[in-house]
Amino acid sequence: MADSVFLAISVLTIGSAIAALEVRSLIYGSISLMGTLGGIAGYFLLLDSPFVAMFQIAVYIGSIAVLILFTVMLVRRQLIFTKVEDPRRRYAGIGLMLIMMVALGAIILSSGIKTIQTDAPPIDFRTIGADFLTYYWPALILMALILASSVVGALTLARREDMEDDQRTN
Amino acid sequence: MSAIAPKFRFSYFLKSILDNVFWIVTLFTLIGIPLVMILLFYIELPVINGKKLLDPYLALTTLADPSRQIPMLKSIIHSDFFRITAFPGFGFAALLAAATIFIERKMLAKLQLRVGPFYCGKVEGILQLMGDGLKLISKEIIIPAKADKPIFWAAPVLFVATAAAFVSLIPVASGGWVVADVDVGLLAVFAVIGFFPVITVLSAWSANSKYPFIGGLRALHQMVSFEIPLILSVLGIVILTGTLNLTEIVQSQDTYWWIVFLPIGAIVFFIAILAELERIPFDLPEAESEIVAGWLTEFSGMMYGLVQLGSYVKLYAFAALFVVLFLGGWHGPMVWPPFPEEIITNGITMGPITVHLPGLPLFDQQMLNDVLWFVIKTMGVIFVILLPRGVFPRIRIDLLLHIGWYKLIGLSFVNIFIALGLLYAGVLGPGGIL
Numbered sequence: 001m002a003d004s005v006f007l008a009i010s011v012l013t014i015g016s017a018i019a020a021l022e023v024r025s026l027i028y029g030s031i032s033l034m035g036t037l038g039g040i041a042g043y044f045l046l047l048d049s050p051f052v053a054m055f056q057i058a059v060y061i062g063s064i065a066v067l068i069l070f071t072v073m074l075v076r077r078q079l080i081f082t083k084v085e086d087p088r089r090r091y092a093g094i095g096l097m098l099i100m101m102v103a104l105g106a107i108i109l110s111s112g113i114k115t116i117q118t119d120a121p122p123i124d125f126r127t128i129g130a131d132f133l134t135y136y137w138p139a140l141i142l143m144a145l146i147l148a149s150s151v152v153g154a155l156t157l158a159r160r161e162d163m164e165d166d167q168r169t170n
Numbered sequence: 171m172s173a174i175a176p177k178f179r180f181s182y183f184l185k186s187i188l189d190n191v192f193w194i195v196t197l198f199t200l201i202g203i204p205l206v207m208i209l210l211f212y213i214e215l216p217v218i219n220g221k222k223l224l225d226p227y228l229a230l231t232t233l234a235d236p237s238r239q240i241p242m243l244k245s246i247i248h249s250d251f252f253r254i255t256a257f258p259g260f261g262f263a264a265l266l267a268a269a270t271i272f273i274e275r276k277m278l279a280k281l282q283l284r285v286g287p288f289y290c291g292k293v294e295g296i297l298q299l300m301g302d303g304l305k306l307i308s309k310e311i312i313i314p315a316k317a318d319k320p321i322f323w324a325a326p327v328l329f330v331a332t333a334a335a336f337v338s339l340i341p342v343a344s345g346g347w348v349v350a351d352v353d354v355g356l357l358a359v360f361a362v363i364g365f366f367p368v369i370t371v372l373s374a375w376s377a378n379s380k381y382p383f384i385g386g387l388r389a390l391h392q393m394v395s396f397e398i399p400l401i402l403s404v405l406g407i408v409i410l411t412g413t414l415n416l417t418e419i420v421q422s423q424d425t426y427w428w429i430v431f432l433p434i435g436a437i438v439f440f441i442a443i444l445a446e447l448e449r450i451p452f453d454l455p456e457a458e459s460e461i462v463a464g465w466l467t468e469f470s471g472m473m474y475g476l477v478q479l480g481s482y483v484k485l486y487a488f489a490a491l492f493v494v495l496f497l498g499g500w501h502g503p504m505v506w507p508p509f510p511e512e513i514i515t516n517g518i519t520m521g522p523i524t525v526h527l528p529g530l531p532l533f534d535q536q537m538l539n540d541v542l543w544f545v546i547k548t549m550g551v552i553f554v555i556l557l558p559r560g561v562f563p564r565i566r567i568d569l570l571l572h573i574g575w576y577k578l579i580g581l582s583f584v585n586i587f588i589a590l591g592l593l594y595a596g597v598l599g600p601g602g603i604l
Binding site for chain 2: 027031034050051054055057058061062063065066069070073125126155158
């Protein structure tokens with residue numbers, strides 16, 4: 001059961017990743033990108049971590065893919081994209097990807113992933129939360145500060161300076 | 171004789187119906203019943219009290235024997251299929267959604283000193299909804315010539331499917347009356363909500379028409395920006411209960427509701443709901459006086475019907491989520507009368523005949539009481555969601571975004587600090603006084 005689901009998710013993820021690169025229509029490409037991201041959420045579900053899977057869906061499909069879609073819809077394709085057909089670049093890209101995959105695979109295989117017990121119980125997200133607040137608190141504080149500063153920066157950027165005070169909504 | 175169908179005769183109509191009935195009965199007798207009998211030998215049915223639930227040799231006696239039907243009904247009720255399609259799932263939500271549409275039209279009419287639906291079904295236009303549904307089903311589906319057909323066809327179906335997925339996460343009564351009781355229920359809700367802007371903007375783009383596109387962009391702005399206060403405003407509850415499971419959140423409100431301690435969060439959540447649902451005063455995506463019908467403009471026939479069904483199911487789901495999070499879910503005083511004992515012990519006596527019905531009652535008293543309170547609260551919240559439509563005008567989009575990004579996010583942070591204060595003061599939460 002799990003094997004067939006894994007196969008199905010793999011086909012979905014890799015297939016829609018290829019489609020996202022190769023499809024001519026930008027809209028369909030971004031829909032395929034959503035398929036890829038959803039497939040990764042499916043992997044997390046298979047790995048018994050629904051918490052990460054739900055965040056994957058909520059953040060990547062619900063926000064980032066929507067932003068990509070939104071940008072693509074406002075773009076006039078024929079003006080900014082001139083298609084460069086160059087077989088050497090394509091083969092170089094494929095070779096680079098293969099090298100990357102082999103290197104990443106070697107790193108993952110040497111990281112002791114083979115000794116992981118596959119029937120271990122899944123880690124509760126409450127444990128992760130407790131760890132964040134106790135042992136990893138500097139990382140949490142750092143992330144919080146970065147996020148807060150980026151929110152403040154976004155609000156500052158969004159504030160329009162060319163607007164008169166009586167035009168400003170309040 | 172009507173002008174639309176000049177050859178119409180009522181007797182012909184009756185004859186055609188009787189003809190169809192005759193053929194259905196004949197074919198069912200000759201093919202259907204033998205097929206059912208053959209199938210029953212191959213289906214694995216549950217065994218209750220040492221007997222098979224539906225013995226193929228006794229399949230026809232079941233029709234006349236209520237003591238055999240009740241276990242069957244019970245096993246159907248407790249199956250996953252029933253949960254998904256009928257009771258806590260889609261059927262229940264669609265029924266409440268249909269009631270909502272009717273109540274909305276009548277109430278809006280009363281608020282504006284009109285009559286509303288009146289003629290269909292004699293009594294206050296109670297059959298108007300059915301008439302509208304029949305009209306939508308029988309109308310032609312028109313697709314714009316330059317539309318992107320796959321997305322255009324898929325969008326209404328996806329919209330209803332996403333709304334149904336949302337409904338499946340809502341617990342309705344104690345004792346596990348929920349389709350999907352997941353550990354990260356609240357996060358799953360937000361993951362599902364994230365699909366609505368995608369579907370909206372895709373359908374708006376695929377129609378290849380100006381008004382839907384403007385409406386879709388407005389919907390995208392509105393939904394994406396109001397998702398943030400929506401998520402932030404419920405964080406207070408998550409902090410205080412220490413769980414993301416919706417059933418456990420309801421169980422934590424046994425003695426007091428969270429709206430008592432977190433009123434700011436409830437208000438922010440409610441306003442964000444209004445914006446997510448595109449209700450007045452935030453109905454810019456389908457502003458009928460500016461952009462025809464917004465992102466719904468090019469939909470016709472049953473596609474429009476599906477989108478409407480989806481949006482009202484979504485309305486029910488958001489109202490139910492508000493009840494689950496802030497209004498104590500199914501908790502309430504026991505008002506449902508207990509099942510009469512003498513029917514269980516003595517059976518039903520009608521003149522000379524006494525019918526014993528083992529296996530009754532179908533639902534226990536607690537569950538029915540829970541459902542009653544849940545429906546009352548949900549209808550109350552739906553009423554409050556509908557009410558602004560008769561009162562407020564539509565606001566401008568810059569005001570809308572200003573409310574979302576400045577005021578609601580600020581207020582939801584205030585709410586989080588209130589929750590943290592209550593937690594660290596030791597009033598609520600794990601190990602608190604209350």
